[in-house]
Amino acid sequence: MSFSQTPANLDLASRTVAYFSMEIALSPSLPTYSGGLGMLAGDTLRSAADTAAPMLAVSLAHRRGYFRQHLDAVGQQTESDVPWSPETTLPSANEVVSVSMQGREVLLHAWRFDVIGVTGHIVPVFLLDSDVEGNDPWDRRLTDHLYGGDTYYRLCQETILGLGGIALLRSLNCKPQVYHMNEGHAALLTIGLLEAQLNGAPLRDATDADIEVVRRQCVFTTHTPVPAGHDQFGLDQMNQILGHDRATAIERTGCLHNGLMNMTYIALRFSRFVNGVAMQHGIVSQQMFPEYPVHAITNGVHAATWLSKPFQQLLDTQAPAWRTDNQYLRSAYGIAPATIAATHREGKLRLFAEVQTRTAQTFDPNVLTLGFARRVATYKRASLLFHDPARLVAIAEKIGGLQILFAGKAHPADVAGKGLIRDVFAEAATLNSSALKIVYLENYDWELGAMLTQGVDVWLNTPRRPYEASGTSGMKAALNGVPSLSILDGWWIEGCAENTTGWAIEDGDTEDAEAASLYQKLEHSVAPLYADFAAWAAMQRHCIAINGTFFNTHRMLAQYFTNSYELPSILPSSTARAASESYLHQPVLA
16 A cells, blocks of 8 residues: 655644654554554554644654564464565655764654544654665664664664654754653653754753753653563663763763663653553552652543444444544443444454454354454463363353454564463364364454454453553453453553453462453353343443543543643643543543
8 A cells, every 4th residue: 555645734843742652553554563552652643633633753664564473383473574665655754864873874764654633634753764875784774673683773773763853853843842752762862852952062061951951841651561661771882872972971860770771761861751551550660660750641542443344333323523522432322232232243243254264264253252362472471261271161161152362473582472372372272172262363463453352252361460551452342342351450450340341350369360260250250241132232332431431542642731741732622621621530440
C-alpha cells in the first residue's frame, strides 16, 4: 500500500506538543512497531487527530521492520525481515538534518505520515531515516531494524531519535511547549534541548537554571517495571557515541545509575511530570524511583481502530457521536443484549474463518473460546493454563468443549520466550482432543490482534505480578464485548467488576494457587455463565458500556493534557475537556 502524496500544508509552529516514540503503529501495512508500546503510540495519535489536538510526533523509519515470525511444526521460532521502501510509500518532509555522533556528522532524512482524524484534523508523524547518500555505509543502516543489533547499535538509534528529532523540529521552525517521551528511548532529546538552550556554548557551562528550563518542557511516561525495558549503556559507549561534552553533562547531572548510562534516569532527571500507565503501575514505578514523584495515567485504546466493523456500524446507528466522544459508548445500554451478542458472533465467525485458512483447523462457534495473545516473555506465563493438564482436560469435557487460541512473538534474542512457544506447541500436541482444541497462530500482528480481540469469547491474561504495567489487548477485547479472565495486575485492577466485566484470578503465593484459581473460575464461573445466553449477552454489554467508556485513548489523552501537559488553553477540544473532567471524578470499578 502506498501513502505517498503531497503533505498538507500545516502551521507546525502552532503544534504545542511533540510526541517522541521509538515505535509507532501507523498502519497495518507499515512495520514501524513491535507490539504494545507502538500500538499505544499509534492509538494516542489517532485520538489526537480525532480530537483536534495540537500535536506532532517523531519516530524512526525502520526500513527492515521488526520481524516476521515463522513457526515450524514444534513451535521453533525463526525470523525474517519485513523490508519496505519509504521512497515509494511516504511523502518526503523535504528536510535533511545532521546529528553529531561517533565523532562524525550523520545525515538524517525525514519522511512524513499524516494521521487524519474523523473531522479531518491532521497529526503529522516524522520518521527519521539514516539511509542518506553521503553517510558512512554503516551509518546508513542505523535506522533499519527496530530493537535490532547490539547495545552500540541501540544507543546510536536512540541518539538519532532524541538528538536528531530535536534537530528536525528546529529545522521545521517548530518550537513545542511540551516534549513527551514515550518510554526512555527518546531521553536524549533532553540533551538536545539543553544544547539549544545554551545556544552553542559547551554543555559544561549549563547552570541549574538552564536545566530547569529544559525540565519545564519535558514529560515522561514509563511503561514497564521489567528491568530489561530500561535501556542502559556502558560509559565507554556513551563517550564514543555521544562525545566527551555530552557524556560529561550526563554524568554531571546525575543521570548515571549503578555506573551505567541509564535512559530512564535521564528522562526522570529532566522531566517535570512522570507517569506510569495504570494506577497500580504508578505505585510500582514510585517504589522503583522513590526520589522522583511518579503519577499514573491509565492507558486506553483507540476505539474506532479496534472495534469490529459490525460493532462500528451498530454504534453509528445507535450513538453516532461515539467516534469523537467515547463516553457515548455508554449508550450500549440502550442496545438489546441479544443484538450485542449477535454482533460479537460476526467477529467470532470471521476469526474462525481466518483460523481455518491459516491452519486448516475447524473451530466451533458454539464452543467457549479463550484467547491468549501478547509479546512472549516469561513473566507473562503463557503456559500457566497448562499447570495441571489433566484438570484442564476434565474441565473441557465437563463444560461441553473448550477452544484456545494462542499467538505472540518472542524477541529474536529471548531464548526463554522462544522456549515458551515450544511449550505451548508441545501441550497442544498432547492435549488436543474432541473436547479440547488448542492452536497457536503464527506472526501475531495488528490485523491478527484485531481479529482475536474481536472474536474470542474470553480474554485470558496470566502475568506474574507486578510486571504487567497495563495490558491494552484486554481493553481492545472489552470494546468488542469480550470479558477478561485475568490476574489482578495492570489495567485489570481498575477494569474488573467481578461477574460483570469478567473475573479475577485470585492472587496466590505460588503458581499452584494461581493456577487453581484460574481453573476454579473457568469451571464454576465462566463456563456456567457462557451456557446462559441471556446472562452472557448482558456481560458482553457491560464490557462495552463500562470498560469501553473508560479504557480508551480519547479519555487518556484528555488526562495527559490536563495533568501532564498542563496546558488548559490548548486542550484538544471541548469534548475532550468535558471527558477529562468527567473521568477525573468517576469512581474506579473494583
